[in-house]
Amino acid sequence: MKKIVFLLFWLNLLVKAEDVEIKLTEVTDSLDQPWSLTFIEKNKVLITEKHGRIIQINLSTKKRKEIEHNLKIHAYNQGGLLDILYHKDTVYISYSEQRDDVKNQDRVGLSSTSIAKATFNSDYLLFSNIFRAEPPIESGYHFGSRLVIKDSYLYATIGERGLGMIAQDGKSHPGSVIRTFLDGTVPQNNPKFLDLEKKDWLPEIYMIGVRNPQGLTLSSFDNKVYMSNHGAKGGDWFGSADEPGGNYGWKILGWGGTNYDSTSIGPKWLPGFVKPLIYWVPSIAVSAIIIYEGNEFSDWNGSALITSLKDQSLRKLSFSNSEVLNEKLIFKGKIGRIRDIKIQNDTGKIYLLSDHGSLWLLENKSIRIKGDVNGDKVIDIFDLVMVADQFGQKGYDLIGDINSDGSVNIFDLVLVANYFGRNTTNAAPAVNSDVVLSNEQKKHITTGISYLEDKLRRSDEEEFALGLLKSILPKRFTSQTQLLANYPNPFNPETWIPFRLAQSSTVTARIYDSLGNQIRVIELGYLRAGNYTESNKSIYWDGKNKNGEQVSSGIYFYEISAENYTEVRKMVVLQ
Structure with missing residues (x-):
């Protein structure tokens, strides 16, 4: 038995284990510094490689093909070919663009985070720019950048290029979240046009005060955009990218981290600034994110999946409104530094890109x-x-x-x-x-x-x-011993609880509220077998809890325990 x-x-063993048994499969290991992937069909993806290649892979046949393009990429240090997004037969891409053009011909090494689009073609992608971050900067750091489409808007994150306080300057794009239409034109409901205090902001800017944003995603559950951001030495975070005119505070705030020489930056947070949902101190080098929706991991629906570089981990965040309810480590150190994460929409299976050149498939090994x-x-x-x-x-x-x-x-x-x-x-x-x-x-x-x-x-x-x-x-339940209906019922404020006792035994009565919380214990002691149905013999309850307080109206339950017999019935207090 x-x-x-x-x-x-x-059950205790189950709770301590992961909520699912996962299976990781390496799809390919022949990529060169992959940065992003996007689905173009059920079993076909496009992948960007940081040094400039766009690769198409058929997930069923593993066949791969390089797609030529016309982008002028500044592949230096953290710069290169970055995020890629397929939407309605159009490919959007963010990249670090060389800016030694006529306007900047006297300065060498200038670059910007730029965004381009092209009609999809499996042989050649002819991109045209729809956004350039201004001003161009001579730096190989903190380009960002991720792309998300919400309704008719394109959201993009722009890194502050290592310049710190430029993120507080609304007259410069670095260190911001921008929002445009899909053709790059500017919505007239952006902060510049609706807030007099933001009238000097560049028109594309939607939020400011970010450092090096590495993740951006749209939640289908609340139709909001969320982002992840690198701090310096500590202070990574995850939060909303849908706060028009909002300021995350870099480099006034340090988000709990310090400079790399361990000197102080600023407070973790101050009133007036947007507050992240969660911080990581020390840093995990938070990377790409998604809000999960699918059948493969149905218990994860609505949760944020957070990847990381230094920590080499995948985490699940359960959150609601402005509060993280639970953070769970799914795995760590299995596939190296994780750069991107995407969901195969029709199955809910998850694909991950790792820096060392692999595309991985994450499946639920034991779907319940x-x-x-x-x-x-x-x-x-x-x-x-x-x-x-x-x-x-x-x-x-x-x-x-x-x-x-x-x-x-x-x-x-x-x-x-x-x-x-x-x-x-x-x-x-x-x-x-x-x-x-x-x-x-x-x-x-x-x-x-x-x-x-x-x-x-x-x-x-x-x-x-x-x-x-x-x-x-x-x-x-034993048939001879019986707990009977209390009387009166409903009652106010007192009631009697009759019962029959088949064998002599110690009897205890307990009262519970509608949630099952025990509010009163009545010890009757050792009783002889018999009928306890009259008011002078039955259990008396005065309608008070263990603290002597009168209980409120509602449904309550009474339980009698005698030897191996237990029974529960319902009663109603009606004030």
Whole structure:
């Protein structure tokens, strides 16, 4: 017989392990400093190599092809061919552009972060610039740069080129987030045109105060753009790129980091500046990011996936509004420095680029069906037991939180009951005779039954769930000993709880609120077998909690324990 103790031991091991078992497969290792990838078809990607090549790879056949182009790239130090984005038969690209043109002919080595677009052609890409960061700068550092399309707007991050306080100058592009239309023209609702304090800003600038932004992504869940940014010696962060006119504060703020010589930069944050959702001190060298959406890792939907260079890691952030709820390390040190991350939309599988020249595929090695709490590929009584065991707990990454609402409650019990019998094997679902339920688990399942019974209208799924939950309990209770309905019910402020006792034993009554929290214990001591149904013999509750406070109106549960017998019933306080 499978015991609950064994199940809980197994559950603890599961919680300490990763929430999924991942599989990493190297698709190709023949790339030269790859920087970015974008899907052009289901099984075809374009990849940029920092020194200037654009490579097309068929993921099914592994066939690769170099696509020629006309870009004039300044491939020096951190500069080169950078981000690439395919959208509606058009390729957008960011790169470090040589700027020794006529205007700057007296200065050698000038470059800027620039953006170009071309109609897709698998033989040759004829790009034309739609943006150039001004002024051009003689530096090989901090170009950025990532691209995202939201609605009809193109967002791009522009690094501050190692010049620090230039990021506070709205008359210069370095150190900013820009927003244009897809042809490079300027929206008239950018900050320059709507905020008198920003009237001197360059028209493309949307936000300022960033240092070396390495990640940019659009969330389909809230239609907001998010970014990642390198600090100096510490102070990497992840935050919103959708705060028009916002200022992240570089180099007034140090984001918790210091200069590379360990001298101070400035405070971590000050009022008036945009605040990141999360900082990393010491630095992990945060890189590309995505907000996950897909079926391969369905439990990750809505979470940010954060890659890193120095830390060589992939992290998952669960966040809501302005708060990070949970950070989890998925893997570290497996594939080297991670430069980019993208999702194959129709499958939800994840592709990663590493600096040492490889494209990797990340898959879920053991996909679970919804409601399969213990991961045995069958939804059965054991899954119900595990949900019941976590009943009332709140937090994220609780395996009993089937609907991912941050708590384990009646809705999760109903969901598991509704999915009962589904499996990815030929095994039959376990039935109730295989499990010994604890008193707490009985109480929580009874709560589920009461909730469903109280509904005036129940869906077919809820009817099925009610029948299943009821089928679990009959053999759990001794027939002779019986807990009866309290009277009066509803009541205010006191009630009596009658019961029958089959064997002489020590009897304890407990009162719980609607969330399953114990609020009162009534010790009756050792009682002889008999009927305790009259008011002078039954359990008396004065409607107060353990602190002597009168409880509020609502649904409560009362439980009686005697020897191996436990039963729970519902009552209502009506003030």
